[in-house]
Amino acid sequence: MKKRKKTLWNICSIMVIMMLALTSxxxxxxxxxxxxxxxxxxxxxxxxxxxxxxxxxxxxxxxxxxxxxxxxxxxxxxxxxxxxxxxxxxxxxxxxxxxxxxxxxxxxxxxxxxxxxxxxxxxxxxxxxxxxxxxxxxxxxxxxxxxxxxxxxxxxxxxxxxxPNNEPEKPNPPVDPDEPTPPIEPEKPTPPEKPEEPTPDHPMTPVRPGTSDTSTTTTNKNEEPKKDMTLTQTSDTSRTGLYALLVMLSGLGMYIAYSKYKKGVS
Missing domain, CATH: 2.60.40.10 (Immunoglobulins)
Incomplete structure (x- = not known):
């Protein structure tokens, strides 16, 4: 009995010591x-x-x-x-x-x-x-x-x-290579307009190889200026001849009138 009381006392003492230690x-x-x-x-x-x-x-x-x-x-x-x-x-x-x-x-x-x-x-x-x-x-x-x-x-x-005192700047994120920027397509050139084909006044007559046919009504655009130039040259020549003829007739008339005048005086 005394031994049990002593053991209980020791346990209580230990608990008190622990509480005091925690308190301290x-x-x-x-x-x-x-x-x-x-x-x-x-x-x-x-x-x-x-x-x-x-x-x-x-x-x-x-x-x-x-x-x-x-x-x-x-x-x-x-x-x-x-x-x-x-x-x-x-x-x-x-x-x-x-x-x-x-x-x-x-x-x-x-x-x-x-x-x-x-x-x-x-x-x-x-x-x-x-x-x-x-x-x-x-x-x-x-x-x-x-x-x-x-x-x-x-x-x-x-x-x-x-x-850190000096934080490095954050680099820009790289461009995603899976989505490249599509190239700019060049503009397509506009095709030239087709020249209008001339409409002949009369149907063309076929020409056999090795022969020439003057009755063909087909004209070439490249020959049109030549015709104009020929007409112009012919018109200018006719006018020049007419002027020369008038001058000659005038001179002849003046000569006849002068001859008549001279005979009357004598």
């Missing part, structure tokens, strides 16, 4: 560790990046979180909403500063003995490393898993979102 751990507060990730740059310096931590709200062990009323804001439940809230809180004056830590050569720093709350971490002095955006964490933290929320967790390990 919780009283000591949580830890927030930050590890800077590698960036696609030839030269980066992880050492010297400073993180300033501000307390901006309260957080209970059962997961109830509230921002301070002075900010007149609510805590969103999405990553995009938390990022936007962090950028807005950076501009708010009168924030409660908790501490400041600087990263070592490996890009590591930590905050210890952190009590429950909502915290804003603001980076600075990061010109030799890259671009790091401010972010918000809660202590304790609950993770949304497939089978529900997991937590509370009082030891946080965070790898902040970062980007």
């Amino acid at each position: 751990i919780k009283a000591a507060g949580g830890t927030i560790e930050i590890n800077l990730k590698d960036l696609p740059q030839t030269e980066i310096e992880k050492a010297g990046v400073t993180f300033t931590m501000y307390k901006v709200g309260t957080m209970s062990d059962d997961g109830k979180a509230d921002l301070y009323e002075t900010y007149d804001m609510s805590l969103p439940d999405t990553a995009e909403g938390l990022q936007k809230l962090a950028e807005e809180l950076v501009e708010q004056p009168g924030k409660e500063k908790v501490g400041k830590q600087v990263s070592d050569e490996k890009g590591y720093l930590s905050f210890h003995n952190v009590e429950n709350g909502i915290y804003l971490l603001v980076p600075s002095d990061m010109e030799r490393y890259g671009k790091v955006a401010p972010f918000i964490v809660t202590l304790p933290m609950y993770e949304d898993m497939d089978d529900g929320y997991q937590g509370p967790s009082y030891h946080l390990q965070i790898e902040p979102k970062a980007s």
Whole structure:
């Protein structure tokens, strides 16, 4: 009987010691560790990046979180909403500063003995490393898993979102070779109009080989100018002969009249 009581007493003592140990751990507060990730740059310096931590709200062990009323804001439940809230809180004056830590050569720093709350971490002095955006964490933290929320967790390990100082420009996407641009077809030339065939006034008479027939009424277009030229030349010649004849007759008349006049005088 005494042995059983002693065993029960030992079990109770162990449970009390464990409860005291848990209470002391919780009283000591949580830890927030930050590890800077590698960036696609030839030269980066992880050492010297400073993180300033501000307390901006309260957080209970059962997961109830509230921002301070002075900010007149609510805590969103999405990553995009938390990022936007962090950028807005950076501009708010009168924030409660908790501490400041600087990263070592490996890009590591930590905050210890952190009590429950909502915290804003603001980076600075990061010109030799890259671009790091401010972010918000809660202590304790609950993770949304497939089978529900997991937590509370009082030891946080965070790898902040970062980007290189000079991000390379994105190349233009190549043209899909499966769909080439069709070539431009040249314009088709317009065929020349057929000349109208002359309509003879009389039906053509066939000509036997080796003979010529002057009675054929078929005319060639190439011969028409020659006819015109012949008519013109004949008309000009006739007019010239007529003028010469008139001149001769006039001269003859004047000669006869002069002869008659001369005989009458003598």
